[in-house]
Amino acid sequence: xxxxxxxxxxxxxxxxxxxxxxxxxxxxxxxxxxxxxxxxxxxxxxxxxxxxxxxxxxxxxxxxxxxxxxxxxxxxxxxxxxxxxxxxxxxxxxxxxxxxxxxxxxxxxxxxxxxxxxxxxxxxxxxxxxxxxxxxxxxxxxxxxxxxxxxxxxxxxxxxxxxxxxxxxxxxxxxxxxxxxxxxxxxxxxxxxxxxxxxxxxxxxxxxxxxxxxxxxxxxxxxxxxxxxxxxxxxxxxxxxxxxxxxxxxxxxxxxxxxxxxxxxxxxxxxxxxxxxxxxxxxxxxxxxxxxxxxxxxxxxxxxxxxxxxxxxx
Numbered sequence: 246x247x248x249x250x251x252x253x254x255x256x257x258x259x260x261x262x263x264x265x266x267x268x269x270x271x272x273x274x275x276x277x278x279x280x281x282x283x284x285x286x287x288x289x290x291x292x293x294x295x296x297x298x299x300x301x302x303x304x305x306x307x308x309x310x311x312x313x314x315x316x317x318x319x320x321x322x323x324x325x326x327x328x329x330x331x332x333x334x335x336x337x338x339x340x341x342x343x344x345x346x347x348x349x350x351x352x353x354x355x356x357x358x359x360x361x362x363x364x365x366x367x368x369x370x371x372x373x374x375x376x377x378x379x380x381x382x383x384x385x386x387x388x389x390x391x392x393x394x395x396x397x398x399x400x401x402x403x404x405x406x407x408x409x410x411x412x413x414x415x416x417x418x419x420x421x422x423x424x425x426x427x428x429x430x431x432x433x434x435x436x437x438x439x440x441x442x443x444x445x446x447x448x449x450x451x452x453x454x455x456x457x458x459x460x461x462x463x464x465x466x467x468x469x470x471x472x473x474x475x476x477x478x479x480x481x482x483x484x485x486x487x488x489x490x491x492x493x494x495x496x497x498x499x500x501x502x503x504x505x506x507x508x509x510x511x512x513x514x515x516x517x518x519x520x521x522x523x524x525x526x527x528x529x530x531x532x533x534x535x536x537x538x539x540x541x542x543x544x545x546x547x548x549x550x551x552x553x554x555x556x557x558x559x
């Protein structure tokens with residue numbers, strides 16, 4: 246008993262997490278911590294659909310616009326910073342609301358998972374990085390698939406850092422990272438929490454993604470990416486690998502036409518949303534909240550507050 250309260254709002258990209266989370270925060274005295282791997286970077290605004298200052302409606306937001314583009318941001322860094330902010334929010338007598346689509350980050354915080362960030366054999370890491378450079382990301386992903394198929398299926402082949410981390414873990418311990426994570430997920434959360442997954446019909450999510458990409462282009466995504474590249478940010482930097490940046494950077498660098506870049510961005514975002522939904526479906530104790538079941542955001546927010554009351558969170 247006496248566990249600290251925590252609210253989590255997850256869901257696929259484009260589902261509508263931002264507006265609902267602000268509304269909920271206003272009604273329950275909440276402050277928002279972003280669980281997004283890209284919105285933490287300064288200058289990456291349009292392509293991440295970053296909340297604008299006027300859209301926050303006075304609700305404090307954390308882990309947005311905090312890092313420079315060449316800073317590394319990973320699950321360890323997220324958990325460390327998010328916990329610090331959560332403690333401060335509790336001290337103010339408010340409720341932390343974790344909002345985002347990076348399920349891996351949410352999981353780390355919610356179940357206090359130890360993803361083991363130990364000092365590893367640097368020579369092996371360099372060897373893997375060299376292999377990725379010489380033979381490509383897919384070659385490295387195939388290596389992981391041979392020793393840990395479950396991790397390979399959960400990690401996109403282009404996410405070289407996470408592939409390397411899983412291979413390092415196997416190299417160091419002889420155990421699969423996926424088995425370790427499964428074991429850690431069995432831990433009981435130290436919080437009194439509600440894990441809410443916002444959802445819409447798949448075709449509606451895809452249509453919202455298409456419309457959002459068009460809006461991003463109208464708002465100047467190409468100019469934003471060009472400005473970032475012109476400022477000296479490498480197209481190979483971790484931040485520039487994010488959705489919307491990699492595709493448009495290819496256009497800016499003359500690797501494809503603008504139409505091709507926009508097509509790829511829409512396609513890659515749809516695929517990303519599909520992977521997010523698959524991830525969230527595996528989460529235990531998650532409560533799915535479907536937009537189609539409610540007349541509007543007000544009714545939906547009231548339903549969520551009733552869930553929080555039942556759990557003695559509010």
